[in-house]
Amino acid sequence: MAFRRVLRASVPQSRLQAVGKEVAERYGESLESIESLEADNWLSVPCVVNERWFVKVIAGQHTLVHGLLTTGRNIGAFSSGTEGFFEHFSTPLEMAEHELESTRRMRELGVEAPEPLEAFEHDGLGVLVLEYLPSFRTLEEVSEAQLETLTPDLFENLSRMHAAGIAHGDLRAENVLVAPKDGEETLYFIDATRVDDDAIEDAKAYDIACALASLAPLVGAADAVAAAADYYSPEELLSARNFLDFVNLRPDHDFDAAQVKGVIEKTAT
Template sequence: MAFRRFLRASVPQSRLEAVAEEVARRYGGSSASLECLDADNWLSVPCVVDDRWFVKIIADQHTLVHGLLTTGRNIGAFSSGTEGFFERFSTPVEMAEHELAATRRMRELGVSAPEPVEAFEHDGLGVLVLEYLPDFRALDELPPADVERFAPDLFENLSRMHDAGIAHGDLRAENVLVAPNRAGEQTLFFIDATRVRDGAIEDATAYDLACALASLAPHIGAAAAVAAALEHYSLEELLAARRFLDFVNMRPDHDFDNARVKGEIEKVAT
């Protein structure tokens, strides 16, 4: 329990309020109202300022926790037969700047993501400011029929990223949001991309695919998840993802029937 409390780094309320005041000052807010979201997040304090901006506040301890998690993920990658490809950050503001750049890149590719505003440092904290999506639900909060309807869209967006040589690196159902776009249509929005080593796109693609299958299978079944993936990825790419499933299955943020997902991939292969 003490270790879990350590992982969930806290930031004093006074420092959070100071960040909210700085955000309001920078973007012309009339107040500095602050709402800290009740999220199971080990890498930032997610907040909403003035009901207009989604703000992730990152402290030194969040950077340390990210480094620990990165080491664990790289060990898992080694266990899957490949060189580790996750990279760590040196400072809180570097974490914020990376996510800002990743969000911009996704949007350039036509992948829906909250509109990026700015990343900056305030009193030693990294601050990431994004568009706030007030009417969103995480993908795993939808009824199974809706999850199945969005599954091909998830793989289409992933393939667009992978074809451009970028990976998400931390794909979970909580990091895929469903919210209205500018036209009012319900759309997938991708958040929380992490850093992956340059030149490791093939392994990172396979890992992203394994995470996507692990995220979808509990809600729509392994067969439907594999069928949706095959609309945008080749059988060879799914076989490459298969070798990461054991590693993904060990992660506490994924809970799926590993043997069943492997079996569905093998069934297609034969």
């Protein structure tokens, strides 16, 4: 926990206020409020400006932490029998611009994500402005009945991204939000990271493994793998199996890797 506190960067309130003022002025308003959100986020300081815009403020230390995490993930990928495919960012602005573009690409495919508005630099900080979802829950907070519907939806959206050559790269329960849209509970994908476009097959297998790791504790390994099998071939599921031990080492996943492996092997054969 102490290590996490060291890694998690903060931005002084005065600089956050200045960013909030800049965001509001860009949309013809004055700054009325800026609220920092409580989040287990090492890569930005998330805020809400004027209760209208979701803003990620990215400092130089966030870029450094991303580089450290990227190195660790690539070592994990090597341990899974493949070359590393995670890529780092050089500057806070580059991080903001990448997420803006990734979010736009997802929405173009029909995958729901908060509307991306703009990315810019302010006083050395990267600033990403997105649509604010005032009412949302994570996958861990929805009912079992809702998960029965949302689990296939997750794999449908993920397979749509993969078919277009896009990988999420950081799929976990906290990065899949559930929010109302047109009277229905809808999945919104956030926080995609950068992966090597030439390694999309490995990145796809890693995404599937992360999705199974997130869902298995919620719906059970059998139901999670069955939902994935509706959209991925046995060969693709077996490729995902190779990443499960690596995914299980991450502090943001807690699941029975051996059980998920066993269900994949039974399903694939």
